[in-house]
Amino acid sequence: MNTPEENELLQSLLRRYEVEQFYNAEAEMLDSRRFDAWLDLLADDIRYWMPLASNQEAGNWAAEYSVEGKDLNWFDEGKFELEQRVKQIQTGLHWAEEPVSRTTHMFSNLQVDNGDDGTIRTSCRFLVYRNRTEVETDFYVGKRRDHLRRDPLRRDPLRQRSGGGLKIVRREVLLDQNVLLSKNLTTFF
Amino acid sequence: MSEKNLGSGSRLYSGDLINLDQGLISRDIFTAQGIYDDEMERIFARAWLFVGHESQVPEPGDYILSRMGEESVIFNRDRTGKLRVMLNNCRHRGMRVCRYDKGNSRKFMCPFHAWTYSDLGDLIAVPKMETGYHNELDRGEWGLIQARVTSYRGFVFACWDEATPDFETYLGDLRFYFDDYCELPDGSYDDWEAFGGIFKWKMPCNWKFGAENFGGDYYHNPSHASVDQVILSPAGTKGRHTYDDVTKKQEAWKLNIAITPEGHNARGQLFKDDYEYMPTYQEMAVVEDYFRECYAKRQERLGEKARWYGHGGTIFPNVSYSNGVQSMGTWHPSGPHQTETWRIFLAPKAAPDEVKNVLRHYVIRYQGPSGLTEQDDMENWGSSHTGARGTIARRYDFNYSMGQGYEQKGWPVEWLGGNVHATEDVSEQNQRAYYTRWAADMDQPPTSDRIAPRHATTTQAAVRAAE
Known part of the structure; x- marks a missing residue:
């Protein structure tokens, strides 16, 4: 018999394992260019946000990132817009991604918690490496915070059930750059 | 790949x-x-270089960092409400005196030796003035270097050279077109307001590629074929522009406008008759009502001139304006092989939040590094730049001959400006006008022949004296 504390720990390990597996699968989809499969991981009401980062005086760090829903942001959109981005790549005529980039999505420093709205809250560091055409190379490094939700219609691969799989409801991508050092943001984070 | 150190003395530019x-x-x-x-x-x-919009520094003391050429400048509204543009560079050892992208401050202290300047640019404190400088340093001579500043309908430009004509003269016949850009959708000159934040990003190409592309390259539409297949227009329909639907149904001339000898460019369309309002935002009542009302007011205000529907253009040398997405984009040179592009976007200040939000979402996915359209533009420019570097390739000039000899001086509509060149559909007349101006400036002696470095306080003193 486990103690209640041990059971709680097991539950949190299981939850963390599930999220890790979810992110591994997601990275695999993006890096193997299965963008439609990736879109299926996003809830229909997803908010996908990447703010601009500015240099601020000590004590004014709350103003470091541009404001979602109000200011300019690198991304501040929902599923419809992300679908258009995928469609554009799939035309084969989107010259910024044709020939398509080679990407490797990595994440680490994962923390997983339960949100009070029934979502799972995660925080991690990401490193996205991109190489395209011959020598064009970019590194995107930063912090990512997600809200994940169990979806009754999405398969749960861990428990091998037809429902209860995870979907991304909210993604905040904090890129550690002020002046963007790459010429575009044609990849997903 | 080695570029000869061409430049003054070897060949004429013009x-x-x-x-x-x-x-x-x-x-x-x-x-x-x-x-x-x-x-x-x-x-x-x-x-005259673009530094920002007044709405970015609304209150006394507000500042943002901006750029002129390669150099950092402070663009602020001082405590008296006056707009200033000052080199962000300590007069003692050149360190940046302001290190934050924006803020509100009455003083700028250099972190190196603590020379401290006021928001008016005056040197107000020097440590060890008595024991170090024996009170012999004339603080009045050592304020921040200040540029001439002008606010044209809220858009702020600055210039280092007193010999350059005033901004309105500098604009020349672009005035009609830039005024059109400055007008709100309702045809008034009420306030625009910049959204918070500035897009800033690096592009691996020379700064002129963006400038000439925005100035008048209707020819490059094929490179945007992928965008035309997805839904980008704020109306939620296929196509890139708000005006795509309008022009499908109503006849217009698509015009390239070249301003000579100033070298500025404009693009836009002239409807053959009064164009009718096209419902575009049926699913968003507030937005639809707003633009329908704006259309009616604009017709009433502008009368026949409402037939002009500007798309954008370039003010020589390095700022491009885009109507519709209402942006100002500055192509900051960062060495011959790199550009640091800055872009702000604006919305009518008094518009309902719903309208601002629609515009904001549209511009984010249209222009800039995350914009569906400009991503492909940058691919073009980067590859053109690389293609200009090869030892063999460099022997062969670029072709800017399209429409040469077919430029039309004036357009049979008098109010478009009798001295402009207006050519329909596709033509490289705009690029030719731009580079003709570029070459004329480049054949002039350098400004340093006139302004010796040690007299650099002249401009600063003149700016302060003129107050």
Whole structure:
């Protein structure tokens, strides 16, 4: 018999394992260019946000990132817009991604918690490496915070059930750059 | 790949590197370090350069960091409400005196030796004034270097050279077109308001590629074929622009407008008759009502001139404006092979939040590094730049001959400006006008011949004296 504390720990390990597996699968989809499969991981009401980062005086760090829903942001959109981005790549005529980039999505420093709205809250560091055409190379490094939700219609691969799989409801991508050092943001984070 | 250190002394710019009699431009103007160095002295030290919009510094003390050429400047509204543009550079050892992208401050202290300047640019404190300088340093001579500043309908430009004509003269016949850009959708000159934040990003190409592309390259539409297949327009329909639907149904001339000799460019369409309002935002009642009302007011305000529907253009040398997405984009030179592009977007200040939000979402996915359209533009420019560097490739000039000899001086509509060149559909007349001006400036002696470095306080003193 486990103690209640041990059971709680097991539950949190299981939850963390599930999220890790979810992110591994997601990275695999993006890096193997299965963008439609990736879109299926996003809830229909997803908010996908990447703010601009500015240099601020000590004590004014709350103003470091541009404001979602109000200011300019690198991304501040929902599923419809992300679908258009995928469609554009799939035309084969989107010259910024044709020939398509080679990407490797990595994440680490994962923390997983339960949100009070029934979502799972995660925080991690990401490193996205991109190489395209011959020598064009970019590194995107930063912090990512997600809200994940169990979806009754999405398969749960861990428990091998037809429902209860995870979907991304909210993604905040904090890129550690002020002046963007790459010429575009044609990849997903 | 090695670029010769071309530049002053080796070849003339007009007629040689820029050989427009034959529609040819040397690729070296995009890649040679010597030419780039000449640009800094002969163009950027002389021209009116865009630094920001008044709404970015609404309150006394507000500042943002901006750029002029390669250099950082403080653009602020001082405690008296006056707009200033000052080199962000300590007069003692040149360190940046302001290190934050924006804020509100009455003083700027250099972190190195603590020389401290006021928001008016005056040097107000020098440590060890008595024991170090024996009170012999004249603080009045050592304020921040200040530029001439003008606010044109809220858009703020600055210039380092007193010999450059005032901004309105500098604009020349672009005024009609830039005024059109400055107008709100309802045809008034009420306030625009910049959204918070500035897009800033690096592009691996010379700064002129963006400038000439925005100035008048309707020819490059094929590179946006992928965008035309997805839904980008704020109306939620296929196509890139708000006006795509309108022009499908109503006849218009698509015009390239070249302003000579100033070298500015405009693009837009002239409806053959009054165009009717096209419902575009049926699913968003507030937005639809707003634009329908704006359309009616604009018709009433502008009368026949409402037939002009501007798309955008470039003010020589390096700022491009886009109507519709209402942006100001500055192509900051960062060496011959790199550009740091800055872009702000604006919305009518008094518009309902729903309208601002629609516009904001549209511009984010249209322009800039995350914009569906400009991503492909940057692919073009980067590859053109690389293509200008090869030893063999460099022997062969770029072709700028499209429509040469077919430019139409004036357009049979008097109010579009009798001196402009207006050519329909596709033409490289705008690029030719731009590079003709570029070459004329480059053949001038460098500004440093007139303004010796040690007299650099002249401008600062003149700016302060004129107050």
